[in-house]
Amino acid sequence: MNIKIHRAKWVLVSQEKVMENGCVTVANGRITAIGRGGGTHLEGEVLDHGAGVIMPATINAHTHLELSLLKGRIPGKEDFLSWVKAIIHLKDCLTNKDIHQGLLSGANELYKYGAVLAGDHRSVSMQFPDTYWPVIIRFREYLRLEPAEILCDLNKDKYLSLAAHAPHTTAPELIKRMKDETKRHGRIFSVHLAESPEEAEFITTAKGKWAGLLNERGVKFSSWGLPAKSPVSYLDDMGVLDDKTLAVHLVQAGPGDLDLIAERGACVCLCPRSNNRLIEELPDIPAMLKRGIRPALGTDSLASVETLSLFDEMAFISESFPSLNSGDIISMATVNGAKALGMGEELGTLEPGKRAALLYLPVYTSSASMLIRSLAAGSFKGLPEVIR
Ligand SMILES: [Zn+2]
Numbered sequence: 001m002n003i004k005i006h007r008a009k010w011v012l013v014s015q016e017k018v019m020e021n022g023c024v025t026v027a028n029g030r031i032t033a034i035g036r037g038g039g040t041h042l043e044g045e046v047l048d049h050g051a052g053v054i055m056p057a058t059i060n061a062h063t064h065l066e067l068s069l070l071k072g073r074i075p076g077k078e079d080f081l082s083w084v085k086a087i088i089h090l091k092d093c094l095t096n097k098d099i100h101q102g103l104l105s106g107a108n109e110l111y112k113y114g115a116v117l118a119g120d121h122r123s124v125s126m127q128f129p130d131t132y133w134p135v136i137i138r139f140r141e142y143l144r145l146e147p148a149e150i151l152c153d154l155n156k157d158k159y160l161s162l163a164a165h166a167p168h169t170t171a172p173e174l175i176k177r178m179k180d181e182t183k184r185h186g187r188i189f190s191v192h193l194a195e196s197p198e199e200a201e202f203i204t205t206a207k208g209k210w211a212g213l214l215n216e217r218g219v220k221f222s223s224w225g226l227p228a229k230s231p232v233s234y235l236d237d238m239g240v241l242d243d244k245t246l247a248v249h250l251v252q253a254g255p256g257d258l259d260l261i262a263e264r265g266a267c268v269c270l271c272p273r274s275n276n277r278l279i280e281e282l283p284d285i286p287a288m289l290k291r292g293i294r295p296a297l298g299t300d301s302l303a304s305v306e307t308l309s310l311f312d313e314m315a316f317i318s319e320s321f322p323s324l325n326s327g328d329i330i331s332m333a334t335v336n337g338a339k340a341l342g343m344g345e346e347l348g349t350l351e352p353g354k355r356a357a358l359l360y361l362p363v364y365t366s367s368a369s370m371l372i373r374s375l376a377a378g379s380f381k382g383l384p385e386v387i388r
Pocket of ligand 1: 062063064121192248300301
């Protein structure tokens with residue numbers, strides 16, 4: 001049996017537990033033990049990584065890797081609708097080769113920043129070459145204003161699932177059909193929800209800029225059941241919110257909406273850097289935590305953020321919400337993401353039996369509390385190294 005003992009000055013086992021002079025024993029890709037001490041009494045190859053920290057690898061719960069080649073192509077601040085129109089136009093110009101290249105370079109970037117699992121919305125059924133890491137859950141995303149057939153067989157691949165683009169861009173019949181299909185297969189259903197003011201205006205009034213755009217394009221939405229109280233309650237009325245639905249963004253969500261999300265046990269993924277760039281608003285993270293919601297983090301695509309790094313996302317949250325607990329922020333980028341993507345038993349913390357998805361980071365501190373703060377705030381130099 002191939003046994004390796006990974007040592008470091010610090011081992012971050014989970015948000016609550018940090019071990020000084022810790023070691024993680026790995027056999028055949030699984031963690032078998034975690035303990036203190038030199039490790040010399042143990043059988044196996046001992047690898048001393050240094051004075052930094054070994055921690056669980058990050059989980060990026062929301063990406064659009066197919067848009068990776070659009071990085072830097074939409075300069076400056078635009079309103080949300082102009083951004084959406086620019087994306088649609090630029091995406092139409094991408095060839096299959098561009099998309100494939102985007103998927104590959106995006107996956108490489110995820111790995112470079114220490115993510116071993118991602119939830120990726122994609123509009124193409126293109127197969128991705130199998131890699132050990134990162135594991136990519138492919139949410140085949142449908143953006144259709146009329147009901148349509150789902151041309152995607154979930155039996156083909158255990159890492160395949162479905163996503164509706166958003167309540168204002170996808171016909172309700174199709175949203176319900178997709179949710180039923182994912183439920184039948186025990187998969188996570190992902191959907192952008194309550195992201196922009198334009199979406200909220202359309203859902204709550206059936207009027208506004210988005211309604212104007214639909215009217216211009218001859219799309220009839222009189223049967224959509226609008227206006228509704230809010231985007232969240234609109235999806236809840238469809239019966240779509242449950243513990244296997246991943247609601248992405250939740251910026252336009254008031255106290256009643258967050259109560260509903262908590263009550264249904266729906267999973268949440270936040271992409272604050274993308275929200276800041278596109279709508280200059282942020283989700284109410286303290287209100288979510290207060291209700292027991294444990295949000296995961298995603299980066300969204302390189303069309304709206306500079307990097308696919310969850311360390312950058314954590315640093316942005318630390319700066320924007322200085323009163324948040326650093327351990328809670330680290331949980332968002334690790335264990336919460338693993339649970340949101342249905343892999344909480346396998347990834348997200350360092351525990352015997354879980355997959356050995358470990359990072360080593362050059363974070364040099366003198367105390368466990370300072371270590372957690374430094375990790376959440378990104379106050380260290382260098383990149384995480386995925387330990388193989
Ligand atoms: Zn997105």
